Amino acid sequence: MIIIIIIIIIIDLFLTVWPDWPQIFSGETITLRCSFPKPSVTHWTFYWYRESTRLHRSDDNLYILKHIKVDQSSKYYCYISNKQSQRESYWSNAVTLTVTERPKASLTLVPTGQMFSGENVTLRCDIQGHTGTEWRYSWYKDGDSNRPVHSSDVKREYSFSVVEFDSGKYTCRGERRSDSQRSEISDAVILIVSGESLPRATLTVDPRWSPVFTGESVTLKCEIQSHSNWRYQWYKGSSGTAVSQSQINTFTIRSAADQDQDQFWCRGERNYRPSSSQYSNRVNLSVEAHYFKPVLTVWPDWPQIFSGETITLRCSFPKPSVTHWTFYWYRESTRLHHSDDNLYILKHIKVDQSSKYYCYISDKQSQRGSYWSNAVTLTVTGTCLIFTPVTCPRPKASLTLVPTGQMFSGEKVTLKCDIKGHTGTEWRYSWYKDGDSNHPVHSSDVKREYSFSVVEFDSGKYTCRGERRSDSQRSEISDAVILIVSGECINPLFIQLVITFSSISLNSE
Known part of the structure; x- marks a missing residue:
């Protein structure tokens, strides 16, 4: 008995497309590849079919469709046959090619006509027959389609403020998101920009x-x-x-x-x-808010004011212009003055002017209201009684010379400076010679006495003055005292005799 064994070999034959786009634009180049597991393709003949129509035969497993057209949309197959054995031939799977006309971009310029520098222009790019969300957009100028002047992944409108340099021919193109296929480039639109700027x-x-x-x-x-x-x-x-x-x-x-x-x-x-x-x-x-409070300040801002000083009151408030306001100045409830100036100057202030002061402002141009400031208290001190009608002087320094009379070179002298009615610790002291009150011969932050050994050159008229530590106010300068120093020195022999006599007296005791 003869047993015949028939072995059926099934080969999986795959037809693939590159690029694998779901939709193909006319004019593209498409490659069909017929793949199968045999290690050598030299024994096989490849037949290419569109539906039932044979298109081509070759020994190559690639079939290229150049510049594909819309009417080439169809199902495609490949069929292979073994050259060495007529028993081996196989059909591939089918692939469907869908070819559509490549869409053309359309560019719209809004507004049209000549533009002025500074105007806004919009270039709108549309892909005919397609939704805007499918595409990325690029705009080009003067025929340079390799370097876009602007690109957008989202918007199909490109808006910008123009200058004269922007004049030119503009085109646009879309690139499909799904497969990076490009539309045809649009026809050009012309943008003309005048050098004249928009009205300001x-x-x-x-x-x-x-x-x-x-x-x-x-x-x-x-x-x-x-x-x-x-x-x-x-x-x-x-x-x-x-x-x-x-x-x-x-x-x-x-x-x-x-x-x-x-x-x-x-x-x-x-x-x-x-x-x-x-x-x-x-x-x-x-x-x-409707209400605000003017701020009244004093300059100089001393805690204690000496009679005779000049004091300035300033009424400050948020409005930048004071020309719309009238300023009224009060001491307690008594109106002192009114003006368009926010400063009020008290010259040669007196002790009896110690009091609380206010400013009050009123708007000339509207009925918005009038406003009182805070109060400031001025405390004025002097050497005369309160409420006297005369101007009270500031404290005056008094200078004492010890010893008095003519001095000999080498003797020691002390100049003592006192401020009447004030303690010594309140003040810094300065001593002056021969009326030069700008250049003290000596100053002290602590001592009110200035002692030194004299020479004939020290002869002259001396004065002193105090400067208060708390606010740097100065006393009046003292009356002058006269120091006379003789050019004659004390006789050393006389001094020696005095010392010797003193020693003898002590020993005898």
Whole structure:
């Protein structure tokens, strides 16, 4: 008995496509590859089919479709046959190629016509027959399609503020996200930018001072230097969207509130070229509570004031301009003076002017109110009685010379400086010679006595003065004392005799 064994060998034959795009644009080059596990392809013949139509035969397992067309959309197969054995031949799986016309980008320029420097232009790129989210977009200038002037992964609109240099021919193209296939490049649009700038807008605010009070009326005014028929747009804060639009160039906040405190700016628009102005400068609007308290200060700010001093009272408050206010000055409940100046000067102040002082301000231009300051207390001291009508002098220094009379060279002298009615520890002391009160011959932070051994050169007129430690106020300078030093020295022999006589006297005792 003869047994015939038939072995059926099944070969998995795979047909693949490169690039493996789900959708193929016309004009692309597509490669079909017929893969199978045999180590050598030299024994095989490859047949290529579109549906049931044989397209090609070769010894190569690749079949290239160059510049593929829409009508080549179909199912494709490969079929292989062994050259050495007619018994071996196999069909591959089918692959489907879907070919569509390559979409062309379309570029739109908004607005059209000649542009002014500073205007905003938008270049919008659309891919015909496709949604915007499928694509990445690139824009090109003057035919250079290798270097985009701008690219976006999301937006199909490219907006920018133009200058004269931006004039030129612009195109765009899309690149599909899913497979990086590109659309055809768009036709060119021409952008012409004039060297002339957009009209300038200027924003002012009335009232000019800052801050304004809650409840006050504030008017913003937008002025554009040229052209007419403007519509005015008003912007606030960080928003790029206008909060208001009007045919008139003023925007009024009738009753300012906390929420109105922000930054404002404006711009003009119209129906003719130029269709917009430049954005204006920005102004900051500060709003404060209706009530505020002026601050009254004293200069110099000494804790104790000597009679005869000049004292300046300053009434300070947040408004930058004092021209709208009247200032009233009071000692206790008595009005002393009123003026447009926020300074009040007390010259040669007297002891009986010691008191509490206030300032009171009133706005000339509005009924917003009037305000009292804090009180400051002035304490004036002097050597005369309180409430006397005369001006009381500041403390006067007194200088004493010890010993008095003519001195001999080599003798020791002491100049003692006292401030009448004050303790010595309150003061620093300085001594002067021959009327030169700018260059002391000696100064001391502690001692009120100045002692030194004299020579004939020390002869002269001496004075002294004190400077109070607490506030650096000075006493009046003392009357002068005269120091006379003889050129004659004390006789050394006489001194020796005195010493000898003293010794003998002590021994005899």
